[in-house]
Amino acid sequence: MMRAAGERVVLVPSRSRGVLRFWTTTTTTTMLFMMMLSILAMTTTIAFMSSSASSTTTMTLAWASSSSRQRPGRRWGGVPPPRGDVGPLSSSSSPTTTTTTTEDVTSTSPSSSSSSPSASVLPPRKVTLARWLSSKVQDYPELRDLESLHLSIQMACKTISNLITRTTSAAAPASSSSSSVVAAGDAADVSMRRLDRVSKNVLSNALKFTGRLRVVEAPPREECDVNYDDDCPPPVGKSYSPGVVIAYALDQYGGEADHHQAGVGRNNRRTRRLAACFDPLDGSGNADAAICTGTVFGIFDADAGLNDQSEIDQGDASSLSRSVLQPGSELLAAGYCLYSSTTILVFTLGDGTHGFTLDPTSNEFVLTHPNMRIPKRGNIYSCNESYVDGWDGRFREYLSDIKNGRGETGRRYTQRYIGSMVGDVHRTLMYGGIFCCPADSNVHPDGSLQLVYKSAPMAYVLERAGGKATDGRVDLLDVRPMDSVHARSPCFMGSPEDMDELMTYLKSDDGEVMSE
Ligand SMILES: O=P(O)(O)OC[C@H]1O[C@](O)(COP(=O)(O)O)[C@@H](O)[C@@H]1O
Numbered sequence: 001m002m003r004a005a006g007e008r009v010v011l012v013p014s015r016s017r018g019v020l021r022f023w024t025t026t027t028t029t030t031m032l033f034m035m036m037l038s039i040l041a042m043t044t045t046i047a048f049m050s051s052s053a054s055s056t057t058t059m060t061l062a063w064a065s066s067s068s069r070q071r072p073g074r075r076w077g078g079v080p081p082p083r084g085d086v087g088p089l090s091s092s093s094s095p096t097t098t099t100t101t102t103e104d105v106t107s108t109s110p111s112s113s114s115s116s117p118s119a120s121v122l123p124p125r126k127v128t129l130a131r132w133l134s135s136k137v138q139d140y141p142e143l144r145d146l147e148s149l150h151l152s153i154q155m156a157c158k159t160i161s162n163l164i165t166r167t168t169s170a171a172a173p174a175s176s177s178s179s180s181v182v183a184a185g186d187a188a189d190v191s192m193r194r195l196d197r198v199s200k201n202v203l204s205n206a207l208k209f210t211g212r213l214r215v216v217e218a219p220p221r222e223e224c225d226v227n228y229d230d231d232c233p234p235p236v237g238k239s240y241s242p243g244v245v246i247a248y249a250l251d252q253y254g255g256e257a258d259h260h261q262a263g264v265g266r267n268n269r270r271t272r273r274l275a276a277c278f279d280p281l282d283g284s285g286n287a288d289a290a291i292c293t294g295t296v297f298g299i300f301d302a303d304a305g306l307n308d309q310s311e312i313d314q315g316d317a318s319s320l321s322r323s324v325l326q327p328g329s330e331l332l333a334a335g336y337c338l339y340s341s342t343t344i345l346v347f348t349l350g351d352g353t354h355g356f357t358l359d360p361t362s363n364e365f366v367l368t369h370p371n372m373r374i375p376k377r378g379n380i381y382s383c384n385e386s387y388v389d390g391w392d393g394r395f396r397e398y399l400s401d402i403k404n405g406r407g408e409t410g411r412r413y414t415q416r417y418i419g420s421m422v423g424d425v426h427r428t429l430m431y432g433g434i435f436c437c438p439a440d441s442n443v444h445p446d447g448s449l450q451l452v453y454k455s456a457p458m459a460y461v462l463e464r465a466g467g468k469a470t471d472g473r474v475d476l477l478d479v480r481p482m483d484s485v486h487a488r489s490p491c492f493m494g495s496p497e498d499m500d501e502l503m504t505y506l507k508s509d510d511g512e513v514m515s516e
Pocket residue numbers: 242281282283284285384419420421422448
């Protein structure tokens with residue numbers, strides 16, 4: 001389809017996973033030209049004010065014409081910018097009109113003017129999360145609502161990262177009691193509950209700070225009647241239930257309608273309200289041992305999850321919780337922040353998975369892993385084998401075969417299990433292999449991980465990076481949580497070839513799948 005010059009393609013994430021529809025509106029080339037002139041004026045002024053007489057600042061303005069998409073400008077010795085820097089969200093090959101400003105800033109000082117060009121070139125500028133999101137929203141305004149939510153999430157993750165660093169570097173509470181194991185255990189338990197509570201509060205405040213979100217704590221897990229914390233420790237026999245935060249956008253988005261307006265946009269496209277569900281600190285019990293932990297989030301179109309949209313306006317925790325009772329296939333965005341040797345924020349907006357590492361010098365998340373792809377095959381399996389006696393025999397047979405080099409590759413797999421899902425899944429994304437939390441008949445008949453705020457968002461991130469996920473029967477992203485935001489599900493996720501091999505075991509001889 002030929003587009004007139006200057007046409008702008010606006011991306012409208014459709015509700016089905018990863019499929020992006022394109023809508024066109026027309027922008028005048030005059031506007032673009034005026035904008036480029038103002039950018040040029042601003043940059044020249046900055047260059048004049050900040051550069052010495054000998055330095056020169058070169059800014060390259062580049063934009064793709066509607067007839068063909070120009071390659072983003074090469075810079076700094078011909079190394080193309082990271083794909084996540086200037087390219088559109090979609091990997092579509094269809095030509096699009098996007099206005100991309102790439103700044104090649106090379107300043108030559110007198111001492112280096114005679115040296116080779118590479119010696120006088122500044123190190124590549126880091127693409128911060130804010131800039132990356134802004135460049136996406138320039139191309140796809142429909143993502144504006146996700147941008148503001150992501151910016152508040154990144155603010156919370158920075159604070160939580162600092163909090164954990166301080167907590168783990170603080171001296172362990174001295175235990176005077178002779179039974180130091182019990183005391184240490186209690187101290188760790190209290191510390192975990194405190195860390196959970198503080199992380200939940202940090203996240204809630206960051207989200208409320210936007211002024212555009214209603215934030216509630218999800219009702220406690222079914223096995224607890226309150227969200228216990230160190231002020232209110234769980235009675236003996238009751239499990240502790242860390243808070244799960246749900247944020248609901250007060251504004252309507254999308255469509256061509258004036259924002260914040262409910263209903264249908266001018267071009268008959270339904271506007272939407274976002275609802276995000278967060279696990280503020282997954283694996284918090286490991287924090288005192290300086291083992292990695294993580295924040296997990298998933299973002300839905302709230303109204304898609306409700307039969308009666310007026311439910312939302314009640315604003316209470318249970319009605320807002322129902323807005324996120326959706327299968328992972330309905331996610332608009334999902335991600336996690338891993339607090340480990342580095343703090344890395346990995347997320348997807350529906351097409352491609354990208355990683356941003358917290359730069360301690362600037363305290364900014366910078367793009368380090370554009371368009372992450374999970375290896376097609378790994379040689380690591382990750383699961384808690386203490387539950388092996390309760391697992392389905394077919395899964396046990398799979399593990400035995402890959403451990404002993406009897407699988408499809410003929411290589412022996414090794415076992416890695418941190419006990420922090422975010423860390424285990426991130427390693428799986430980076431190195432390949434498989435992460436499993438199966439149902440076990442003794443302890444976790446429904447699986448140990450909650451679907452809405454743990455396994456489904458993680459599966460979505462992996463799946464957008466080329467991975468696969470299942471509950472042992474169907475695609476994990478097609479599993480609809482039942483009546484509780486804390487609903488659990490068995491989960492298996494990882495490299496596509498490993499997952500395909502696993503599924504040949506989970507299907508019984510007559511094609512039946514693994515029982516729950
Ligand atoms: O010790 P288990 O039963 O293997 O469970 C480990 C799992 O529990 C978790 O630590 C979650 O527990 P919390 O929700 O209490 O943080 C996951 O990160 C991890 O994968």
